[in-house]
Amino acid sequence: MNRPPVLLHALLAAALATAAATAQACTSIVVTRGASRDGSVMVTYSADAPFMPRLLRIAGGTHAPGTMVDVRGWEDNEDRGKIPQAERTYTVVGLVNEHQLSLGETTTGGRPELKNRKGQLDYDALMVLVLQRAKTAREAITLVDSLCREYGFGSSGETFSIADKNEAWIMELIGKGPDVKGIVWVAAKVPDGCITAHANLSRITTFPLNDPDNWLYSPDVVTFAIEKGYYKTDSGKPFNYRDAYHPSQSASVRRACAGRVWSIYRRSAPSQNFSDAYYRGAENVEDYPLFIKPDQQLGLHDVMGLMRDHFEGTPYDMTKGPDAGPYCSPMRLRDLAFKVDGKNYMWERPISTQQSGFVIVNQSRQNLPDAVGGLTWFTPDEASTSCFTPFYCAIDALPAPYTTGTYDKFSWESAWWVTNLVSNLTYDRWSRVYPDVQKAQADQEAALLKMQPVIEETAAKLAAADPALAQSFLTNYSVSTAEAVFRRWQDLAHSILTRNVDGYTKDANGHPKAAGYSEEWLRHVVESRPDQFKLPETKKPVETDH
Numbered sequence: 001m002n003r004p005p006v007l008l009h010a011l012l013a014a015a016l017a018t019a020a021a022t023a024q025a026c027t028s029i030v031v032t033r034g035a036s037r038d039g040s041v042m043v044t045y046s047a048d049a050p051f052m053p054r055l056l057r058i059a060g061g062t063h064a065p066g067t068m069v070d071v072r073g074w075e076d077n078e079d080r081g082k083i084p085q086a087e088r089t090y091t092v093v094g095l096v097n098e099h100q101l102s103l104g105e106t107t108t109g110g111r112p113e114l115k116n117r118k119g120q121l122d123y124d125a126l127m128v129l130v131l132q133r134a135k136t137a138r139e140a141i142t143l144v145d146s147l148c149r150e151y152g153f154g155s156s157g158e159t160f161s162i163a164d165k166n167e168a169w170i171m172e173l174i175g176k177g178p179d180v181k182g183i184v185w186v187a188a189k190v191p192d193g194c195i196t197a198h199a200n201l202s203r204i205t206t207f208p209l210n211d212p213d214n215w216l217y218s219p220d221v222v223t224f225a226i227e228k229g230y231y232k233t234d235s236g237k238p239f240n241y242r243d244a245y246h247p248s249q250s251a252s253v254r255r256a257c258a259g260r261v262w263s264i265y266r267r268s269a270p271s272q273n274f275s276d277a278y279y280r281g282a283e284n285v286e287d288y289p290l291f292i293k294p295d296q297q298l299g300l301h302d303v304m305g306l307m308r309d310h311f312e313g314t315p316y317d318m319t320k321g322p323d324a325g326p327y328c329s330p331m332r333l334r335d336l337a338f339k340v341d342g343k344n345y346m347w348e349r350p351i352s353t354q355q356s357g358f359v360i361v362n363q364s365r366q367n368l369p370d371a372v373g374g375l376t377w378f379t380p381d382e383a384s385t386s387c388f389t390p391f392y393c394a395i396d397a398l399p400a401p402y403t404t405g406t407y408d409k410f411s412w413e414s415a416w417w418v419t420n421l422v423s424n425l426t427y428d429r430w431s432r433v434y435p436d437v438q439k440a441q442a443d444q445e446a447a448l449l450k451m452q453p454v455i456e457e458t459a460a461k462l463a464a465a466d467p468a469l470a471q472s473f474l475t476n477y478s479v480s481t482a483e484a485v486f487r488r489w490q491d492l493a494h495s496i497l498t499r500n501v502d503g504y505t506k507d508a509n510g511h512p513k514a515a516g517y518s519e520e521w522l523r524h525v526v527e528s529r530p531d532q533f534k535l536p537e538t539k540k541p542v543e544t545d546h
Contacts, residue, residue: 070317092131105160169188369460422496
């Protein structure tokens with residue numbers, strides 16, 4: 001049946017033109033079946049940029065010969081023309097398709113001279129086309145290569161997370177220069193029982209050239225580097241993808257990028273005592289392993305928690321110290337780098353950051369029908385102050401609050417704006433407000449996770465007997481659940497503002513109490529300006545203005 005394409009898919013929305021420079025900041029985690037508690041293959045993706053994402057959808061279908069499709073990414077909404085449509089495309093919800101193929105990404109930059117600005121495919125448009133046309137991770141890797149050879153790759157270096165219900169891969173790619181179509185690339189299969197993570201820094205170094213079950217690469221990945229002078233055959237060293245195509249490993253790059261990988265690893269495998277040395281820019285120290293085995297298998301909730309990290313429990317805990325302000329906020333205003341008295345400094349760059357446009361956790365599961373096994377847990381804004389909501393890959397409708405709104409105008413009807421309102425009411429008063437947000441988040445997600453096995457058992461039975469009914473069932477559940485989360489977050493915004501007003505926090509009876517400041521913060525203030533706030537000694541009690 002030839003179905004008209006729905007101009008919808010998760011995360012493809014008009015972005016500000018100014019987002020292009022900052023959208024290259026994302027975090028992705030890959031969890032294999034053997035490393036997950038329920039046998040899921042999981043991929044996370046945090047898109048950290050000031051733009052207005054919408055949860056949208058592309059319907060699959062068959063297409064007549066000669067049909068063309070628009071090439072348009074979500075980052076700058078630039079129209080990149082048209083390419084021939086595939087004869088058969090698959091439905092995409094979030095970054096998961098109907099066959100449970102799942103994608104994530106981070107931009108790694110690499111050698112700027114290798115960017116082909118005339119390439120028709122940005123990384124985001126490329127991801128969408130691949131999800132519409134591939135069934136498995138290996139097919140997706142092959143398709144990334146062939147599409148880039150045919151139409152040209154217009155972005156800088158990228159790392160893709162590519163997973164299906166059986167296996168997971170990490171693929172690194174970069175263009176071949178101005179006006180040159182094609183890419184050089186390498187892809188590594190994540191060993192079952194292991195996890196990996198990438199955060200805007202190339203992760204693949206040396207690799208075997210004779211292990212096609214676990215390593216795939218472009219035929220010219222080495223020879224192209226030799227031709228360009230990026231690799232010397234007489235160096236006595238094996239070919240290293242990152243050294244050739246992503247040579248910058250400066251202290252600031254490590255601080256901004258490697259720290260997120262370190263924090264994922266140290267939380268997933270504390271027994272391995274991963275050093276912070278590489279992240280902190282120490283010389284002559286090794287990077288973190290490409291793959292690690294977690295101490296315990298990770299549950300879905302554990303992975304969500306990793307996406308909420310601010311380095312809590314480490315010396316770099318962003319809720320501690322004078323930079324956290326009087327109410328222990330992990331928010332640091334951009335830019336990351338700054339100067340004081342001519343010296344260079346840099347804030348920590350956490351996984352959970354206020355400029356996130358959306359965060360997803362995708363699940364692909366072998367033990368369930370595709371319509372049930374593939375889903376994306378989606379939240380607009382950042383993960384630490386919001387609630388993940390499930391959207392199954394088979395659904396044929398979406399909740400209005402997740403598809404409406406514009407970046408330039410607040411709306412009570414937009415999930416992105418309401419979630420951002422809760423976040424922004426929390427940031428400056430974190431220690432006072434965040435416990436209420438965390439409770440709402442924990443209660444809501446616990447209820448959803450408790451319901452998930454029941455919903456999926458029912459949906460699996462329906463899928464075997466009546467696929468259309470299963471689709472309707474999962475659509476109704478996904479839509480109603482998202483609408484309930486949206487309403488709760490509207491109520492939470494009302495509650496936060498009502499309870500915390502004019503510097504007071506109301507108690508259980510509605511009586512306003514002065515919030516004050518912690519002694520630690522007051523000590524910082526006094527030490528910075530000891531004479532300004534000091535009162536003269538007096539024998540008479542000092543009256544204060546209440």
